[in-house]
Amino acid sequence: MHIWVLAEARDGQVKRISYELVTAARALDDSADVTAVLVGSGVGPLAGDLAAHGADRVLLVDDVRAAQYSPDGWGNLLARLAREDRPDVILGGATARGRDLTPRIAAGLGVGVASDAVEVGMAAGRLTAVRPIYAGKALARVVVHSDPQIATIRPNSYPPCERPAAGTVVAADAGDYVAGAVVTHLEAAASTRPDVAEADIIVSGGRGMAGPEHFALIEALADTLGAAVGASRAVVDAGWRPHGDQVGQTGKTVSPSLYIACGISGAVQHLAGMKTSKYIVAINKDPEAPIFSVADYGIVGDVFEVVPAVTEAVRALRAANG
Amino acid sequence: MNTVVLIKQVPDTATRIQDRTAKGRVDLSGVTWVVNPYDEYAVEEALRIKAAHGGTVTLIALGPERVASALKDMLALGADEAVQIVDPAFDDLGAQGTAAVLAAAIGKLPAPPDMIWAGWKGVDDDQGLVPIYLAHALGLPHVSFVVQVAIDGGRAIVQREVEGGKETVTTPLPAVFTAQKGLNEVRYASLKGIMAVKRKEIPAWDAAAIGVDPASIAPRAVETTEITPPPERPSGRILGGAPSDAARELVRLLHEEAKVI
Ligand SMILES: Cc1cc2nc3c(=O)[nH]c(=O)nc-3n(C[C@H](O)[C@H](O)[C@H](O)COP(=O)(O)OP(=O)(O)OC[C@H]3O[C@@H](n4cnc5c(N)ncnc54)[C@H](O)[C@@H]3O)c2cc1C
Numbered sequence A: 001m002h003i004w005v006l007a008e009a010r011d012g013q014v015k016r017i018s019y020e021l022v023t024a025a026r027a028l029d030d031s032a033d034v035t036a037v038l039v040g041s042g043v044g045p046l047a048g049d050l051a052a053h054g055a056d057r058v059l060l061v062d063d064v065r066a067a068q069y070s071p072d073g074w075g076n077l078l079a080r081l082a083r084e085d086r087p088d089v090i091l092g093g094a095t096a097r098g099r100d101l102t103p104r105i106a107a108g109l110g111v112g113v114a115s116d117a118v119e120v121g122m123a124a125g126r127l128t129a130v131r132p133i134y135a136g137k138a139l140a141r142v143v144v145h146s147d148p149q150i151a152t153i154r155p156n157s158y159p160p161c162e163r164p165a166a167g168t169v170v171a172a173d174a175g176d177y178v179a180g181a182v183v184t185h186l187e188a189a190a191s192t193r194p195d196v197a198e199a200d201i202i203v204s205g206g207r208g209m210a211g212p213e214h215f216a217l218i219e220a221l222a223d224t225l226g227a228a229v230g231a232s233r234a235v236v237d238a239g240w241r242p243h244g245d246q247v248g249q250t251g252k253t254v255s256p257s258l259y260i261a262c263g264i265s266g267a268v269q270h271l272a273g274m275k276t277s278k279y280i281v282a283i284n285k286d287p288e289a290p291i292f293s294v295a296d297y298g299i300v301g302d303v304f305e306v307v308p309a310v311t312e313a314v315r316a317l318r319a320a321n322g
Numbered sequence B: 001m002n003t004v005v006l007i008k009q010v011p012d013t014a015t016r017i018q019d020r021t022a023k024g025r026v027d028l029s030g031v032t033w034v035v036n037p038y039d040e041y042a043v044e045e046a047l048r049i050k051a052a053h054g055g056t057v058t059l060i061a062l063g064p065e066r067v068a069s070a071l072k073d074m075l076a077l078g079a080d081e082a083v084q085i086v087d088p089a090f091d092d093l094g095a096q097g098t099a100a101v102l103a104a105a106i107g108k109l110p111a112p113p114d115m116i117w118a119g120w121k122g123v124d125d126d127q128g129l130v131p132i133y134l135a136h137a138l139g140l141p142h143v144s145f146v147v148q149v150a151i152d153g154g155r156a157i158v159q160r161e162v163e164g165g166k167e168t169v170t171t172p173l174p175a176v177f178t179a180q181k182g183l184n185e186v187r188y189a190s191l192k193g194i195m196a197v198k199r200k201e202i203p204a205w206d207a208a209a210i211g212v213d214p215a216s217i218a219p220r221a222v223e224t225t226e227i228t229p230p231p232e233r234p235s236g237r238i239l240g241g242a243p244s245d246a247a248r249e250l251v252r253l254l255h256e257e258a259k260v261i
């Protein structure tokens, strides 16, 4: 089988999702010919990193005209290259980039997309996917009937591939490239913390934090863990935290390895966005709070006492382990 | 600046979701239907663009009869016109087919839109596909996850949310835009607005009216074969004792048992 993975790079670095997609491709067929597709200008040197993480081939479009991301420009370009290279399967990330570009390629090819999958497989020669619907209140198993078979995969669903492969570079040209919507500027968030959508650990605060100033406690715990800061909608709507931090049905749906909910009641819309986390910790003074029903570990208590105590205990653990 | 806003009607976010028939179809009997929350941001932005630049706001929804109520709710906020696309032949379209029908309907409007707004995804199937297929079908550029937009002559300068920051995108108009939370604060309908739409007739267009032969529409490419509840989470453990003891025990368990820190 011939599988394309849509690699992503930013600031001269390949993003981790690219390597996760290689693992997903290997899960479909361990002996597949996995081609990492990379577009941009001056991206050639990144081919080595893709090889180190399991790409058999790197399909490279290194062209100044395509230096800036454009959904229609890159989408039409990659649809044309897919018609020439004829992959059986195309996997993109369910990221801001992948959710934007992958459907545009699919539209160019006139085929469907299984979007935001947390698991992919093959059954009777067809791509299947498990995708949360209604923000994770249910799981849909889908089968993709059109060719090439396309899916986007949610970050953190597969570990990054660490098995090197040949990474043979195949250069493609951008042809008569035209772009309408073009990215002109990227403004990095002021914070150095990871983004909730990508983080491996998230510490979230809710109305129980009693005011924006008390999020310093959440941030201190997040920083000792190298975690992102998340929030319930109640605190986002109150203006305590930025919109981008909201977790839930109308915010980010996240699946980190650890989610720590502090002063969050656990409304259905919130649970929908974080229930697929590997481990959930709840800290809440109300023993009846619904958040405890999904928590692996819970502490019934006051966030103003418990959160700083947890931060302290993490520091002690780190100190003891050097 | 004429805008079209795409409206999807979805089950209320408090709805319990189950598949009683095991046929890959969610049981939607007794559901309360609401406007997709992201579409509300799209409508709000269109109304603000109209206030600043003039023009009209036209709503389009494809779906069964009940969808008219979603259009009325949004008309009451101040949109000018609404069109419902309703035809039994369109009952089970995939994202691509939905976009093809919406594209045909947009082609039947008296004036072509300068901007088409949509939600970034429906909070039902969580696909986030229709607006992008639509943009392609109309031969237009698109910008997704929009949190800010400024119009500058024949182009728009847009901020979109990405992991760890914001991208600025410049696009010529017309173009398709999808709304992300944070774009704006939505308004509520005034009593006057609600009264004004009570008697408003919403035109219903069928396949013939928009000139679409149902047989020409791409069949559903992604088929749901099964819907299951999410895996039950094993019942958790409450850690008691003084806050400092509970905290130490928690950190020990996360380190030694869960191995996540
Ligand atoms: C259409 C729609 C979409 C929505 N989407 C989302 C979404 O995406 N995400 C989301 O989060 N919500 C969403 N909601 C809102 C959701 O229904 C809840 O209102 C919200 O999640 C509540 O936030 P909270 O848990 O912070 O606040 P509350 O429900 O007020 O809970 C606060 C909790 O803090 C505890 N507490 C208070 N003081 C302390 C203390 N000192 N120490 C310890 N615990 C304390 C309380 O016991 C309580 O459990 C949505 C609602 C609607 C209608």
Ligand SMILES: Nc1ncnc2c1ncn2[C@@H]1O[C@H](COP(=O)(O)O)[C@@H](O)[C@H]1O
Pocket (backbone or CB within 6 Å): B005, B006, B007, B008, B036, B038, B039, B060, B061, B062, B063, B095, B098, B102, B117, B118, B119, B120, B121, B122, B123, B125, B126, B127, B128, B129, B130, B131
């Ligand atoms: N049947 C429909 N009628 C009108 N607009 C739709 C329809 N389906 C999807 N949309 C629009 O496309 C957006 C994304 O929907 P989806 O691709 O279904 O997740 C929605 O927020 C709507 O703005």
